[in-house]
Amino acid sequence: MTEEQWKYFCDFNKEFKQKIEEWKASAPELTRLQQEAARIAKTPDYPFETTVVYNRSLDDITPEDDIKLIVIGDNPGKDEQLAKNNRYLVGQAGKIAEGYFRRNSELGVDFRKNVIILNKTPVHSAKTAQLKTISKQGGPSIAELIKESQIWMAEKTAALHAALGTELWLVGYSELKEKGMFCQYRDTLRNALAENPAAWNRVYVFQHFSMNRFPIDLTDFIKANKKENAPLESNIHELGVLHRKEIFSI
Template sequence: MTDQEWNAFVSFRNDFKQYCTHLNQQFSSVLKPLQKDAALAGNTPEYPSETAVVYNSALDSVTQQDQINLIVIGDNPGKDEQLAKNRKYLVGQSGKIAAGFFARHAEFNTDFRKNVIILNKTPVHTAKTSQIKYLIKNGGPQIEKLILDSQIYMAQKTAQLHQAFRNTELWLVGYAELKGKGLFIPYRDHLLHAYDSVKDAWNRVFVFQHFSMNRFSIDLNEFCKAHTDLSLSEATHALGTMHKDEIFG
């Protein structure tokens, strides 16, 4: 990273860590019972509830010598991510699938665990993303506001970080809740607004299917079959632009 990129990253990391610490101190006692109830209502097998709001501790291992090729945005921290032994993003099956994709395709020149900053649309944990609806419905105005404010925070801070990098791409992975009346409409709208006057960075934003259940790879493979004139990298960017246009217009 250049000095400018590194300084922007350190500023983001420190702010994000403090933000998650503050939210845990303020809301854990309310969130944890809600998260357990949401999992039960969603027929999720019981699991240890250890972290209500998850900071991605993998960020602490990033150094200025690292080359950051991608900022990948998932939905929110799941069961594996919130475990005290992890507290990292995309460490479950989806993360393994993502790491495998980049390991198989050297043309991206990307180690998923070394050259990628992984963030989410909200740091608030639920076993399944759809269970955020339960938190909003049953948590009262303070939790509804927390979910909203956390999306706005992540959208604005992520855009600011991305714009500080000269060549890094931003991949929004998983867009079902970015459409219609989806959970992450606030994130979508505030992210778009944050790029109003930074079109060069906006051109480095792409939208894809989620890595889970191989949906990313299946979608990309089908696109490649229909566009045999494109290299894998070209097809990936074309597909990501197509989905971006679907979501952002």
């Protein structure tokens, strides 16, 4: 990173930490709501340790690191919220992503070294769908917190993306569709980048890494379009633009 980019990242990270603490302090009832949502969904028991999760991996980034991607997941799951972790995409989906980039070295991306991982909201739930239950059961204050967190993350991520000049990958697009949990994130991100076409053109949308959906979707795209001889990076970008147009309608 350049000196200016490093300063921008540090300022972002400091503000992000502060917001996490504010959100946690403002909603002490979140643990109970998260437990209830998991019970309703018949999620196997697990320890509830962090209601709103900061990504500690951000603290490992140095000015010498070559950041190539900002990857946006949905929200922190069971593994991510454990106190021993408090890191994003460290569960099965993260392991699949890490393995994918390792196997495809021509992309030149180390998932744990060249990628900033953020989420559409830092509010924890065992499964993303449970956020809807948490929002409903928690009443207006919790619904507003989840909405506010999406707006904040989208605005700050858009600015970070533009400042660093990276690609921005939105993974997990089902809840970005109309009436999905993350419509607020979707619309805020688009509005934030409306006046910056260069940054907008580096936004790509994909299926999630979980259950191998990202590589399966990419393989299907390559076969359907007879792109077997095209460079992998080119195919990834084409697919990402295709899904971006589907989600954002532009």
